[in-house]
Amino acid sequence: MEAATAATAAMVWFRKGLRVHDNPALDAARRGAGRLYPVFVLDPLYLRPDPAAASPGSARAGVARVRFLLESLGDLDARLRRLGSRLLLLRARDDDVADAVCAALKDWNIDKLCFESDTEPYALARDKKVTDFAMASGIEVFAPVSHTLFVPAEIINKNGGRPPLTYQSFIAIAGEPPEPVLEEYSELPPVGDTGEYELLLVPTVEELGYGDISQEEIPPFRGGETEALRRMKESLQDKEWVAKFEKPKGDPSAFLKPATTVLSPYLKFGCLSSRYFYHCIQDVYRSVRKYTKPPVSLTGQLLWRDFFYTVSFGTPNFDQMKGNKICKQIPWSENEELFVAWRDGRTGYPWIDAIMIQLRKWGWMHHLARHSVACFLTRGDLFIHWEKGRDVFDRLLIDSDWAINNGNWLWLSCSSFFYQYHRIYSPVTFGKKYDPNGNYIRHFIPVLKDMPREYIYEPWTAPLSIQKKAKCIIGKDYPKPVVDHETASKECRKRMGEAYASSRLDSNPSKVKPSNLSRRKMSHGDQDASNSSVAKLLKTSRSE
DNA sequence: TCCGGAGTTGAGTAT
DNA sequence: CATACTCAACTCCGG
Structure with missing residues (x-):
């Protein structure tokens, strides 16, 4: 390895970790570097509007999160500029972020690459591609865990x-x-020559083609x-x-x-x-x-x-039910109509719908609100697969995080970690105890804003004269409930009980062979680890 | 192998 | 109105 000289070129590749403070990758990159290349690669799949999506946004992210990311990038650039540097925004090559990084590493003669380690499966695959290229090119790689x-x-x-x-x-x-890392910098090494590269400015959501949503309520959280x-x-x-x-x-x-x-x-x-x-x-x-x-x-x-x-x-296959050792196998039902009603905030339960509308507009709602709607979709009322709800949250939440989102859906659906499936959130009384007047509902579902307090959580029980006076006819201006909570939750409890009983049978089939290591029969083959380091770690686990 | 206790976030009722 | 209890009940863990 060459000694660091003034000519040493270091790249800090930002993905998460969009900050200057406590950033070990940035800290390592700046040390001894004569030239510093702070890079972020824009991913069209993440940013490009998808007209086919269920709500405004790209295929991967709702517009609230797209906006949050852009604001974060703009702020990072501004903070780097204050230190005499800047953010180098590149475009992915053929929708491939890793390829763009590899090309820049080569074209700019980078000696050292630093980036924050990311443990999500898709990130591990992306980063392996870049790391393999860097190693083969003799580029030093430093990838600390700091997320x-x-x-x-x-x-x-x-x-x-x-x-x-x-x-x-x-x-x-x-x-x-x-x-x-508590040290604060007064300056960073200068940015090196970027040759023929086209350096992008941080686009606005309007420039990305989200212009038609300018009338929408803008989430109150600025990125950065x-x-x-x-x-x-x-x-x-x-x-x-x-x-x-x-x-x-x-x-x-x-x-x-x-x-x-x-x-x-x-x-x-x-x-x-x-x-x-x-x-x-x-x-x-x-x-x-x-x-x-x-x-x-x-x-x-x-x-x-x-x-x-x-x-x-x-945990291999953590983000799915099949092949996931810690996940209860539950025969969730398929019902696209009910799922779409949930996703789009049209279940007829104002408390549930208001939460889903807050999700779509703000990209954020309180943790217990997430519990309410997750329970409603899965084990509480609709008995629909948690993976379907997970996907909706994954796209729309501005804080959506692969590990935490999947973990909480496993939790709420009583598939793992938490098993008291008799504890079901009521789509009526749970919200009411915090907000008896329904101010939250009135804000996010304006059509209900004049519904009297005694009917706001159950508007279908309001007499027609009251509905008319409130200018909200149930079944016309606002939907009737898609299920009856009393009967639906009772049925869900029954089905959860059956699924649990069946899983007990699977895990304890009245002692087969003591040497038999398999704990549970898997209809879908073995749990091949999605990343080899985990597979190795798991192999060292003691047998009993 | 069995038993008791613990577990971030339920609802309903009583005090 | 906050707290405590009941209800009916789950799995997991450690002894």
Whole structure:
């Protein structure tokens, strides 16, 4: 390896981790570099409007998240420019991000490539392509884990090769997270020559072709590191609130002033470092006498995030039911009509529909609101596959995160982690206890805004004269309920009971052979690990 | 192998 | 109005 000289060219490739603070990849790239190339590759699949999609946005992301990403990139560029650098925006080659990075590595004679490690399956495949190319070209590669508090592979190793499957066992094994990089820079090495490359400016959503949505309600969350740090400081200023924070006690109907920090989108894109956030919360804790603890506390939420990252990293086929060892096999029903009603906020249950409309417009809703609609779609009312709901959330949430989204759908559908399927959220009474007047519903479903308080959660029970007076005829201006909650939830409980009984039969078939290692019969072959490092880790797991 | 306790976030009712 | 209890009940884990 050549010694670092003034001529050394380093590239920091941004994907998540769209920040300057606590960024080990950027920190490593700048050290000893004569030229620094901060790169982000625009992916048309992520950004290009898809007219065939169910709601405004691209094939991969709703327009709220597209906007959030663009704002984050603009802010990153501005912050880099303040340090004498800039963001080099490239276009993917034939819709392939990895190819664009490889080409730039070669054309700019890069000596060292740094990027934040990403444990999601699609990212692992993309990054392997780039890493293989770099290695073959003699380019040094540095890919630190800095998206999560801990290194998922290390936790799995410490746990004997298998991911801890309960929060408490995760906590017991994790310990304290590493300290963030707290050093602040006054300048970065100059950007090197980019030759013939066309460097793009950060486009606006309008420039990308989303012009027709300008009349829409714009989500109240701006992307970017600057906004992330401002928002975090604002939340942490209220020390009493931080010290008393208990996640399950939050109000899911609060939308003017949400009951949580709404820092999840910033953590998702890495505008905010989870380690820095953790560190700052600890500072607040040190200044108060008493404070809540995991799992309900603020730090507890960051640990939940790491929990799901770790389990997802160590569980083959984590994002599906089939071939997923930790997922209950449940015969979900197919019903496109009911699914579409749920997706589009037309179930006839105002509480459910308001949440789905907030999702489509804002790309964010409170955690308990997500619980409500996820339960309704799956084990509570419609008995539709959690993977269908997962896909909707995955596209529309501005904070959608592969590990956490899948983990929570597994949880809510009682497919894994949580099994008390008799506990069903009521689409009527759950929201009502927080917001008896239905202000949340009135905001997101304007057609119901004049429905009297006593009918707002069940407008189909309002006498026709009242419906007329409220200018909202049920069945015409707003749909009738697609199912009756009483009968539907009863049926769901029954079917869950049957699925559980059948899975007990599968896992304990009245002792076959003690040497038989297979715990559960799989109709779809074996669980070939989607990434080999996990497969190796799993092989070391002890047998009993 | 069996038993008891724990598990971030249910609903309904009583105090 | 916040808290506590009941209801009916799941799996997982550790002893």
